[in-house]
Amino acid sequence: MSTSGATGTRSTTSFSALTGLASLAILLQGLWAGIFLEHDGQRDAASGWIDVHARGGEVALVLAVAATVVALWRLRPRRDLWIGSLVLVVLLVLESYLGGLIRDDGKDALTAVHIPLAMAIMAVSVWLPLRARSRR
Numbered sequence: 001m002s003t004s005g006a007t008g009t010r011s012t013t014s015f016s017a018l019t020g021l022a023s024l025a026i027l028l029q030g031l032w033a034g035i036f037l038e039h040d041g042q043r044d045a046a047s048g049w050i051d052v053h054a055r056g057g058e059v060a061l062v063l064a065v066a067a068t069v070v071a072l073w074r075l076r077p078r079r080d081l082w083i084g085s086l087v088l089v090v091l092l093v094l095e096s097y098l099g100g101l102i103r104d105d106g107k108d109a110l111t112a113v114h115i116p117l118a119m120a121i122m123a124v125s126v127w128l129p130l131r132a133r134s135r136r
């Protein structure tokens with residue numbers, strides 16, 4: 001399968017748009033977290049924003065899965081893109097799982113993993129649309 005021509009350009013644009021929107025959703029995760037952490041210790045005041053943060057994580061995951069489908073289906077020769085977006089999906093699932101352990105099982109110590117992992121996820125999500133623009 002070739003990625004040259006108009007179809008390849010359209011697919012690359014779709015991939016860039018999906019991963020670009022995923023990185024925006026991921027950036028916003030920091031905003032929602034900043035708001036609920038302001039209410040640290042007052043779980044009732046914070047819970048609405050923690051829910052927003054949970055939904056935001058789902059939005060980022062759906063966008064990353066969609067980008068992976070586009071890359072596997074239309075951009076298969078671009079191994080950098082489909083492997084990279086697959087890594088993003090795996091990291092987002094892990095991040096959400098850790099978040100659930102913090103919230104539901106009270107494993108607060110995992111926040112020290114959850115936050116740096118979010119930064120790594122941010123880096124991957126910004127790298128992907130930039131990488132998509134470069135020719136192999």
Ligand code: HEM
Binds near residue numbers: 051054058104
């Ligand atoms: C890649 C982006 C991120 C994703 C996908 C994500 C996902 C999640 C999810 C799914 C939860 C569990 C919510 C629930 O069970 O209702 C959670 C909890 C949490 N997240 Fe994130 N998160 C991200 C980034 C961040 C960032 C940047 C911070 C802080 C700067 C953060 C801080 C927290 C904290 C403190 C909790 C626990 C909330 C509590 O119960 O006190 N997260 N996260």
